[in-house]
Amino acid sequence: MDSEHQKPGPSTRGPELALAGFLMVLAGFVIVDSVRTGIGWGDDGPKSGYFPFRIGLLLLGASGWVFVTTLLKWRETHPLFAExxxxxxxxxxxxxxxxxxxxxxxxxxxxxxxxxxxxxxxxxxxxxxxxxxxxxxxxxxxxxxxxxxxxxxxxxxxxxxxxxxx
Incomplete structure (x- = not known):
C-alpha cells in the first residue's frame, strides 16, 4: 500500500489556500463592480459602491494575507484538516x-x-x-x-x- 492511502487526511494548507484564493476572487468581483457603480462621494452622500469597495479591499487584504502566509509556511508541518x-x-x-x-x-x-x-x-x-x-x-x-x-x-x-x- 502506498503512503498516500496511509495518511489519515489532508493538512490544513490545501483548504486554506483554496478558500483564500476563492475569497480573493470574490473580493476582486466586489471591487470591480463597486468601481463600476461608483466608489466616491456624491452630492447626496456616498455612491452605491462606496462601502462595498472598502469591504472588498478588506476581504482582499485578509485573504491575500492568509494565502501568502500559507505559501511561506508550506514546508512546515501543518495540522490535520479532517480525517x-x-x-x-x-x-x-x-x-x-x-x-x-x-x-x-x-x-x-x-x-x-x-x-x-x-x-x-x-x-x-x-x-x-x-x-x-x-x-x-x-x-x-x-x-x-x-x-x-x-x-x-x-x-x-x-x-x-x-x-x-x-
Missing part, C-alpha cells in the same frame, strides 16, 4: 445538496425538495416508505400553501408543476 472518514461524511451530505440546488433549475423547488427529503429520510433516517412519502410530499405542499397561496410569493417551478397548473 478521510470525516470528509466522506461531509461529501455524503454535500453531493446530494449540490444535486438538489442544480435540480431546482430543472425540476423546480417542490419536486427537488420532495426527492431530497425522501432520499435523506430513506438513506440516513431509515424511515419506512409510508412516513417518507408523507413527509416528502407534505413539506413541499406546506411550502406551496404558505408561500404561493398565503404570502403570494412565487417559488421556482419546474415542468411538473407547470403541467399540473401550479
Amino acid at each position: 478521510r472518514s470525516q470528509l466522506a461524511t461531509v461529501m455524503a451530505m454535500l453531493i446530494p445538496m449540490v444535486v438538489y440546488v442544480g435540480g431546482i433549475a430543472f425540476l423546480g423547488l417542490y419536486v427537488s425538495s420532495l426527492v431530497l427529503i425522501g432520499y435523506f429520510m430513506r438513506r440516513y433516517g431509515r424511515f419506512g416508505w409510508p412516513l417518507t412519502a408523507a413527509v416528502s410530499v407534505g413539506v413541499p405542499l406546506v411550502f406551496f400553501l404558505v408561500f404561493e397561496r398565503w404570502f403570494l410569493v412565487p417559488l421556482p417551478k419546474g415542468p411538473i408543476e407547470r403541467l399540473l397548473g401550479f
